[in-house]
Amino acid sequence: MANTSKETMILARGLRKTYGEFVAVDGIDFEVKRGEAFGLLGPNGAGKSTTMKMIAATSQRTGGELSILGKDPELKGPEIRAHLGVVPQQDNLDRELKVWENLMVYGRYFGLSRKFLKGKIEELLEFAQLTEKRNAKSEELSGGMKRRLTIARGLVNEPEILMLDEPTTGLDPQARHILWDRLFRLKEQGVTLVITTHYMDEAEQLCDRLIVMDKGRIMAEGSPAELIKKYSxxxxxxxxxxxxxxxxxxxxxxxxxxxxxxxxxxxxxxxxxxxxxxxxxxxxxxxxxxxxxxxxxxxxxxxxxxxxxxxx
Amino acid sequence: MGETKVQEQLGAADVRTWIGAATLVDPAVPMRRGSLMIAETRIRGMLKWWRSVLAFGLGNPVLYLMSVGIGIGSLVNKHMGANGLDHVPYLTFLAPALLVTAAIQGAMDEVTFPTLQGFNWDRSFYSMNATAISPRQIVNGVMLAALARCIVQVALYEAALIAFGAISISSVPALTIGAIFAGFSFASVMFALSARIKDDDGVFAIVGRFIITPMFMFSGTYYPLASLPIYLQWIGWISPVWHATQIGRALSYGMPISPEMFLLHIGFLSVLAVVGMSLTYPPFKKRLAN
CATH class of the missing domain: 3.30.70 (Alpha-Beta Plaits)
Known part of the structure; x- marks a missing residue:
């Protein structure tokens, strides 16, 4: 990617989300620049996934400002989502469809041509080390394979921002390392990554900069090294x-x-x-x-x- | 360093060409045709079961026509002679009702379980909604695919009916329209119900036993609704099976009907379809945003 200038990809100011009385995200500020690997670190229930859903333009904010790729998700949801890649916490592959079909139908949702997708699918299968499994039903895959397929699917539209919600939760150490390697390659290519995790080693491995969240608030912000130096x-x-x-x-x-x-x-x-x-x-x-x-x-x-x- | 060398160093597994979504993806395309894209996915899923669809679609009418149509039909025809129900052979009288039921069953299958699947089993609706596709387009796409299945189901039934001499080829278009209309309006109500189910707690089995079966039995399927005692006739009046069957009978063999009644049947099915679809969109939007 040629453009690695400091263009703002995500900007949140006083971002807030409540469900009735419950405050899931309590007025947070952050900014993500192009090509950055940005992490949201915190325990379960810290508000990471809720923040991710708002960035993914599927869940609307209750208050504050949010701009994704320079657009307001409340007004331009589909336009924003067309340029994002989303890897949710829970795999949501179509279990009836084969591995390659999952990539095909997903690519179609972005209006990509079958001809383009034919080549793209080969590339992504190779990237996810699933070429041999192309004709397997997605429900037949192991946990690690499903995760890799979900990540490959998130890349089908060559997203401006790839969002990964707890990408390696539930995986064995070997599968985690394979995934980290794949994500690291994407980062090297300049893809903007937004990652939530409650594993500190994962955040240290992958994130250039991160926010530490707890109870819907940001407790600290910086690079892993900076945070360690400052607080430990x-x-x-x-x-x-x-x-x-x-x-x-x-x-x-x-x-x-x-x-x-x-x-x-x-x-x-x-x-x-x-x-x-x-x-x-x-x-x-x-x-x-x-x-x-x-x-x-x-x-x-x-x-x-x-x-x-x-x-x- | 040449490009080949760079690629060699990066390794074969890298994503080699990266155009970027900003150039590659035009959001206007999915925003315009998203429903068709969802229907395509659903039809792909259905094709995994094409043998069952075909066996059920053909086997059911053949068995039904042999037992009820021919068995009971010969009895009815013998007793009523040329003045048989509506002055037509019993199978001809029965055919529109059978088609309507097949259409309802086919369309219903494709909105109920796929909705549970999309929200609960594999959560595929959430992955659709993570793209430029809107919740409304997901609803429309699932319904479009259900209607496609419905058309196949009806066509198979019609083939069997023609083979049994129950209907004429010329009545096929009219019968098809009536049946699909019934499938659409009933499926839209079931869709609204399915969109609200958080767990599959056997609700569709209950619907099948306590709604579909009585609806089929008391909707003037085997005999005119007027033959039922007055206190049972209300079931027909609120049943899409009866309204659609009456349309089918009027169009296929010219059952006498007043224009007001004909419009009433069409109106009932239309209202059902509009109400069902309008009640389906909001839960989709709400659940997908959480």
Missing amino acids: SKEVLEVRFGSDNNKAVAEQINGIGDRLEVLPDRILVYSDNGEKALEQITKLGLHAITSLVRRSSLEDVFLRLTGRTLID
Whole structure:
């Protein structure tokens, strides 16, 4: 793609969505530029999927401003949707149709010619590593294959923005890595990606920039590295003293490292030098059942911001 | 570095040519023809079951015509002689009603279960709506495909009726129109109902037993509605089967009917169709937005 200038693809200002009394999205602001991989990170119920549906121009906002590809989704829904690719959280392939037919009918919904689609389908089957399965019914595919087909289907119109709602939830590690590879290739080609996830490793792998959401609000915004730098230490020491002892031990080691987080099963010690923190603990005569030093992740950022873990 | 080299490095699995939706997709096309595109998908789905459609479409009338038409018909014809029902052979009297029922069944099958499928089973309506296609176009497309199935079902039935000598070829167009009209108006009501079902809790089995079957039995199908006691005749009056059958009888063998009654039959079916479709659009729009 030639155009990689900083054109605004999505602009939200005070975006709000309520269902009766329930506030799903509570006045959020963000902007996505062309070619960016933008992430919405947060636990279930944070308002990520609702935000995605509003960007996808299928669910109308209750308040605020929203512009997708320079258009208002309330007024230009079909025009906007014609230029988007959507990969929903739940696969919604036509189960009666074969793999290639799913791509064909979907391409037809964009008014694409059969001749164009014939070539495009081959390309997408190859991309999704489903060439061998072209004649299988979609209901016969494994979870990972279905997901790849759904992503391939979302690319049939060569979208300006590809939206992926929890793209790898429910997949085994190998299937996740294949998917990440495919998505990374798209990103390299300059396709704008909007991804929701509650996996911090996924967000770190794929997103240039992300917002951390909780209870319909944005808690923080930045690149994964920026967020980690701002809200966490370089390293994290995880120590376990047994579920019954963690709380008592935490009081004794208070002051070691920059900050402590006590979880039901372990204590997290935030420090720029995890090994040194462990030494200090050992010097107090406390011996952890297990200990682990790792680098800080977005999970730690989330914990810091909300006091909760991502996956409850 | 040459282009070939770049492509080699990227690997065969990459999307090689990328025109981009802004150039590639003209939203005006799906916005204009979206209903036809949905109908195409539905018909593709139906073709997976073409053997069942064909077997059911032909088997049902053949069995019916042999047992009821010929069996009971010979009895009716023997007892009533030349003054048989409406002065025509019993099979000729029965044919429009059978066609109407076949049309209703065919159209209904294609709006009820596909709606459950689209919203609940494979959620394919949501994927349609993620494109430029609107909820209204999805409704229209599903109905168009249901009418296509309805036409096939009616044509098969007519072939059987012609083979049994129950109808003349010249009456086919009139009978077809009456039957399709009935299929459309009843299916639109069923469509409105299906669009509101969140779980398949056997509601269609209930509809089949307590609405379709009585409607078929008490709608002047086997005998004129006037032969029923007055307290049962109301079933015919609210039944699309009776109204459409009367249209079919008038058009196919010239059953005597006043212009007012003829218009009333057409009016009833039209109102049913308009009400049914109008009640189908809102739940589609609402559910697809959530």
